[in-house]
Amino acid sequence: MSAGLKPIEIYHIEGRRSFRVAWLCEELGIPYHLTFEKDDIFASVGLIRSANPSVPMAPSVVIDGHMIVESGAILDILLARSADTSMRPPIDSDDFLYHTQWMHFAEGTAQARMLGWRLVASALELDVDELPEGYRPNSPIAAALPQATPTALMNFLIGPRAIFDAIEAYLSEFPYFGGSRFSAADIMMHYQVRHSMLMSQIDLEDYPITTKWRGMVEQRPAYIRADKAAQPGGVDEHGLPIGSPMPFPVRRART
Numbered sequence: 001m002s003a004g005l006k007p008i009e010i011y012h013i014e015g016r017r018s019f020r021v022a023w024l025c026e027e028l029g030i031p032y033h034l035t036f037e038k039d040d041i042f043a044s045v046g047l048i049r050s051a052n053p054s055v056p057m058a059p060s061v062v063i064d065g066h067m068i069v070e071s072g073a074i075l076d077i078l079l080a081r082s083a084d085t086s087m088r089p090p091i092d093s094d095d096f097l098y099h100t101q102w103m104h105f106a107e108g109t110a111q112a113r114m115l116g117w118r119l120v121a122s123a124l125e126l127d128v129d130e131l132p133e134g135y136r137p138n139s140p141i142a143a144a145l146p147q148a149t150p151t152a153l154m155n156f157l158i159g160p161r162a163i164f165d166a167i168e169a170y171l172s173e174f175p176y177f178g179g180s181r182f183s184a185a186d187i188m189m190h191y192q193v194r195h196s197m198l199m200s201q202i203d204l205e206d207y208p209i210t211t212k213w214r215g216m217v218e219q220r221p222a223y224i225r226a227d228k229a230a231q232p233g234g235v236d237e238h239g240l241p242i243g244s245p246m247p248f249p250v251r252r253a254r255t
């Protein structure tokens with residue numbers, strides 16, 4: 001248990017990254033309270049704006065009277081302060097290297113690139129998979145795009161599909177993003193995998209090992225408790241609250 005940790009206040013939006021904080025609290029037995037309006041994303045956003053007007057993001061979390069943002073940073077704070085060390089590998093282990101890499105990869109690379117590709121794909125009315133990925137100056141697709149777009153995108157060596165390929169390759173070697181055992185890195189990556197599927201419209205069925213990992217971590221009692229508390233109306237396969245609109249237009253349904 002987490003001796004010494006006072007209850008934290010999580011400003012939450014259903015189906016959003018604040019779920020990560022609730023899940024880790026459940027895993028570590030940290031007391032928490034979720035502030036949100038059930039079935040009303042915009043009202044939940046309003047609560048966050050009032051509580052944290054300078055950086056209104058989900059999660060916004062009050063820890064010891066301080067308003068803190070960035071889900072990865074919040075998880076790291078809770079890991080560091082909890083007496084329960086089960087959610088992070090020992091610092092001198094090989095697992096710790098992978099755990100730390102994926103803790104940061106989730107928002108630092110995966111999210112940034114999924115969003116970049118999604119914005120460009122939406123603006124050009126293309127599928128994410130139709131955009132060039134990696135440095136391919138002679139690609140016919142690149143040639144068809146407006147000048148500035150492919151140049152910017154091709155400066156990246158890894159895009160959405162390559163990210164899913166890398167995740168699949170890693171999970172074929174290790175059972176968890178924390179290496180040999182489940183860790184907070186799995187919590188960071190779980191939201192990211194679900195959200196990346198949404199943004200890229202890449203089908204997780206193309207990635208059987210990642211699909212199996214996802215099914216396995218969603219069986220954890222702490223996940224189920226957090227899901228009930230944070231998403232009482234249920235979420236779809238992408239983690240969006242049931243009945244909520246698609247957050248961006250998609251050119252065509254993938255076959």
Ligand SMILES: N[C@@H](CCC(=O)N[C@@H](CS)C(=O)NCC(=O)O)C(=O)O
Nearest residue numbers: 016017056057058059070071072107
């Ligand atoms: N990197 C941040 C991203 C937070 C974020 O973008 N949250 C979304 C909801 S999931 C949000 O509040 N969006 C509103 C905005 O960015 O203005 C984290 O991991 O906490």
